[in-house]
Amino acid sequence: MTTLDYATPAVALNSGASMPLLGFGTWQIEDSEVGEATRFALEAGYRHIDTATGYGNEAGIGKALAEAGLPRDDIFVTTKMPPDNVGRERQTLEESLSKLGLDQVDLWLVHWPPNKQATPEAWEEFVKAQQDGLARSIGVSNYSLDQIDELIKATGVAPAVNQIKWGPSLFDATIVDGLKDRGVVLEGYSPFRASNLEDPTLVSIAESHDATTAQVIVAWHVKHEFVVIPKSTHQERIVANAAGARIELSADEVSAIDGLSEVS
Template sequence: MTLPSVSLGGPLAMPLLGFGTWQLRGDAAYEAVREALEAGYRHLDTATMYGNEAEVGRAIADSGVPRDEVFVTTKLPPERAGRERETLDASLAALGLDAVDLWLIHWPPRRGGSVAVWREFLVARDEGRAHAVGVSNYDLDDLDELVAATGERPAVNQIRWGPKLYDAKLVAGHRERGVVVEGYSPFKTTNLHDPVLTRIATAHGVDPARVVLRWHVQHGFVVIPKSGTPERIARNAQIGGFVLSDEEMGQIDGLSRLG
């Protein structure tokens, strides 16, 4: 599977298609990540609050895929504000890694608390324990607060995203700030039975889920579908063999509730 990546600065590149692990626990998490790596995913997304970092790390180690070929993200829960270093230490120990590729603030901490946490994230990045740092579930004002206080922008903002939530102004706002949009819950936010998606899927000989994933990738959005089913894991990875036309992309954009 050869799919594009987005640069996070320097040599660090983040694959646009990743594998999400939310709600996957224990052996199910381990097996799903093994399946994902076997299917060709090279980007894995976990978080402290998911409780599966150890299984993700064990799956990476057992897969035989070289560490430098796998992009790994984890996240700090907002209630761990003030305990950033020990939380990252625990994540790295569980994952069995010296560094993660991307560390995110999972949600904004209580009002006024983001800047202090962000400063600690920048320290972790500068120490090489996280190759890049970013946020999740932040709005544009939240991003501006961090930049105003530190002069440093988050590399990524991971947000709930999909065709129904598409907002061209929000995308433009992120790109003006140099922040990559990463979408989660691409299927939960989408009606996969929508006639627009089913018609486009039929035209390309794929299922609507892959149309949604392809839409993300062609827009330059990072997307992290999750599944515990081997067949779906493999099928969702197969989005490199077709291209949506400009007209089809526009039709999918038009599914937005803002339209």
């Protein structure tokens, strides 16, 4: 096992928990392949694993976590409930916990707004699950600021996290500031898909740090305190992506990357 450990840098959640800014994404990794990929990630020092009921790979991840033999408190595990599972919230979480081999997840998200609606009744079940100790923190994914406000108004409980598609080309200060004002941490998925890895600005910054543009994108997320969950099944790339979390970008470099936004 490597001595590298990306438990830090981390961000504080409204639950009092600490969430590593670097996570390992597992979307579109088959259950048969995810065990090896997760092992690579843990060996590379990732201490945050992101999955979902809808990914169909929780069992493989659970096996990898068990085989790694790391203390439970050292690993931050996120899973998500499909929007179609409204009315079966507790059952869904219990099934996830069984597959993952855990008594508690660190973060449980509503994967998408059910029927494109905020659905406070589902959020109420998430709050209960947190109170019962099945999820240390609870949050949402792909929610708008208005939908988050609807949940807060209905329950008095703000999501700890909103996981959304994010990268330099999608940078939107309104979303950044809006989530921050509500005490909600921004977590970005598909960071490389939401970026032009051949953009001259990124290439120039990467060259100055003797890094890849993918590593620069990871560094940009971390500098902003956006959680980032790059995904790969290739060991070399898993290791390389993680190294981006240790690159220190200057304020000017961050501003230049912010400027790549295509959001009007």
